[in-house]
Amino acid sequence: MLPRCAISVCHVFVLVLCLSSAEDFDWTKNDHGSFYYGTFPAGFSWGAGSSAYQTEGAWDKDGKGLSIWDVFSHKKGKIQQNDTGDSSCEGYHKIKDDVGLMKELKLNHYRFSISWPRLIPTGIKSDHINEKGIQYYNELIDHLLENKITPIVTLYHWDLPQFLQERYGGWQNISMVNHFNEFANLCFERFGNRIKYWMTFNNPWSVAVEGYETGEHAPGLRLRGTGAYKAAHHIIKAHAKVWHTYDTQWRAKQKGLVGISLSGDWGEPVDITNQKDIEAAERYVQFYLGWFATPIFHGDYPQVMKDFIGRKSVQQGLGTSRLPSFSPQEKSYIKGTCDFLGVGHFTTRYITQKNHPSARSSSSYFTDRDLAELVDPRWPDPGSEWLYSVPWGFRRLLNFVKSQYGNPMIYVTENGVSEKMLCTELCDDWRIQYFKDYTNEMLKAIKDGVNVKGYTAWSLLDKFEWDEGYSERFGLYYVDFRNKNKPRYPKASVQFYKRIISSNGFPNQREVENWRRKAVETCSTSNQLLAADPLTSHMEMVTEIVVPTVCTLSILLSAVFLMFLLRRRN
Numbered sequence: 001m002l003p004r005c006a007i008s009v010c011h012v013f014v015l016v017l018c019l020s021s022a023e024d025f026d027w028t029k030n031d032h033g034s035f036y037y038g039t040f041p042a043g044f045s046w047g048a049g050s051s052a053y054q055t056e057g058a059w060d061k062d063g064k065g066l067s068i069w070d071v072f073s074h075k076k077g078k079i080q081q082n083d084t085g086d087s088s089c090e091g092y093h094k095i096k097d098d099v100g101l102m103k104e105l106k107l108n109h110y111r112f113s114i115s116w117p118r119l120i121p122t123g124i125k126s127d128h129i130n131e132k133g134i135q136y137y138n139e140l141i142d143h144l145l146e147n148k149i150t151p152i153v154t155l156y157h158w159d160l161p162q163f164l165q166e167r168y169g170g171w172q173n174i175s176m177v178n179h180f181n182e183f184a185n186l187c188f189e190r191f192g193n194r195i196k197y198w199m200t201f202n203n204p205w206s207v208a209v210e211g212y213e214t215g216e217h218a219p220g221l222r223l224r225g226t227g228a229y230k231a232a233h234h235i236i237k238a239h240a241k242v243w244h245t246y247d248t249q250w251r252a253k254q255k256g257l258v259g260i261s262l263s264g265d266w267g268e269p270v271d272i273t274n275q276k277d278i279e280a281a282e283r284y285v286q287f288y289l290g291w292f293a294t295p296i297f298h299g300d301y302p303q304v305m306k307d308f309i310g311r312k313s314v315q316q317g318l319g320t321s322r323l324p325s326f327s328p329q330e331k332s333y334i335k336g337t338c339d340f341l342g343v344g345h346f347t348t349r350y351i352t353q354k355n356h357p358s359a360r361s362s363s364s365y366f367t368d369r370d371l372a373e374l375v376d377p378r379w380p381d382p383g384s385e386w387l388y389s390v391p392w393g394f395r396r397l398l399n400f401v402k403s404q405y406g407n408p409m410i411y412v413t414e415n416g417v418s419e420k421m422l423c424t425e426l427c428d429d430w431r432i433q434y435f436k437d438y439t440n441e442m443l444k445a446i447k448d449g450v451n452v453k454g455y456t457a458w459s460l461l462d463k464f465e466w467d468e469g470y471s472e473r474f475g476l477y478y479v480d481f482r483n484k485n486k487p488r489y490p491k492a493s494v495q496f497y498k499r500i501i502s503s504n505g506f507p508n509q510r511e512v513e514n515w516r517r518k519a520v521e522t523c524s525t526s527n528q529l530l531a532a533d534p535l536t537s538h539m540e541m542v543t544e545i546v547v548p549t550v551c552t553l554s555i556l557l558s559a560v561f562l563m564f565l566l567r568r569r570n
């Protein structure tokens, strides 16, 4: 009886917290303010990010095992243009080049992920450890440290060993918890003397929803209404287990931190005077970021998730909720397993209340939320279909994290914008605008008291964008994927981001405008150079045939002309 009482007292407390945090966000005043000139706290860490499958290539080199993304991308019709990450940016062979680019940007940190099947080909540690994989990450880490760039490492950026998918059903199976823990433990053992910032998972929302609910991502399963919840449940347990492993076995010696990187869009009520819309917007965020953050910080799923999924399950005639539950022991084991929170954020939605019927056939994560997502057509939308630039949403999300989870230490792990480009474009003013406005909203959030310690621009390079293949480019550096060498070229945003980093913020309007002007000036020349690249190679090919013909013709013509002139003289 007593724990139950404690829980309901806790509910009231959480509710009060939610209500007061709702006031913090100032729902009733939609004034998004003007640009704020000022600097970030001393020691603020600036970085850029990547992930293994998106950039490494070398998918079958040096004893690497298959991941679910190798297999998924090789199936026709899953990825735009049937692209694969087989070679991608060839990052596996370009450690020195890429660290060179980071130096050019003067980055303080670099965020990358370790490919589980590159280290453990089947995913099961007792089967085999691939020393060549270990060697690759050793080189990368050492080279970063030699250049005074702090490595921030993600252990799981979506590339589950295929063997674990086939044998156990991947994250549908609780056995992943132990296999992942063994992999993480191997990483702590081999790299932990040099790595001080670990993240267990990157964006588990996407793993669960797109991998096991919609099937747009590997492993491509469509287990609507149950698959995502189950996958997430095991991921949360795996995260907690790895945190405890570090805490008990490595922390004293290695003195590092273990967190998780969660992604979340911000949800803003369509009608800020309508209580139903305010609740729907809150639900949107709770079903997104809160799904993972609430168990990790408070020990259990958000109450709205338990209520909504539970009620719908009953209406469908199910005996238990489709949302699994944690035992009291599990709750206390999971609670507080986060030394810092990684936040990935790209965009915002307007949210309104919308009831979905709870027929069993149509049940899904999306209908469980009883809401509809809307966008403002005036929001800039330069690249990916889903990515609208709404900088003020970032500040709100960061404030939400502060008020909901006890003001944890935050590293922004992903923030950036893509472009849909069929031709080469290095003058990315819209990316400059996006970075400028989003980092400025982050600065305002820090002034609001949010504990943000670092920012990671997403991403260092153009790379394989999952189901979108190479059709969307998030990079600060342009990668020419048609060229076997995968050469990198700086976009204008490199120049601009570099200035933000060296000034640790925004000194004044004149200077910031100046940065922008200079960045765009330099890119137009490099743009011409790059544009001329394929043209010159094309010309070489043609000249072989054309030059002799043209030469002969001109000699003939001049002879005729000369004869004509001589005749007239006579």
Ligand SMILES: *[C@@H]1O[C@H](CO)[C@@H](O)[C@H](O)[C@H]1NC(C)=O
Residues within 6 Å of the ligand: 076, 077, 080, 081, 082
């Ligand atoms: C991808 O592969 C499928 C199946 O072979 C084919 O029908 C489709 O046209 C391919 N798409 C492209 C863009 O090549």
Ligand SMILES: *[C@@H]1O[C@H](CO)[C@@H](O)[C@H](O)[C@H]1NC(C)=O
Residues within 6 Å of the ligand: 167, 168, 169, 172, 173, 174, 175
């Ligand atoms: C998990 O894996 C075990 C061992 O292969 C298997 O017996 C069990 O059915 C799996 N569970 C699920 C939910 O797939």
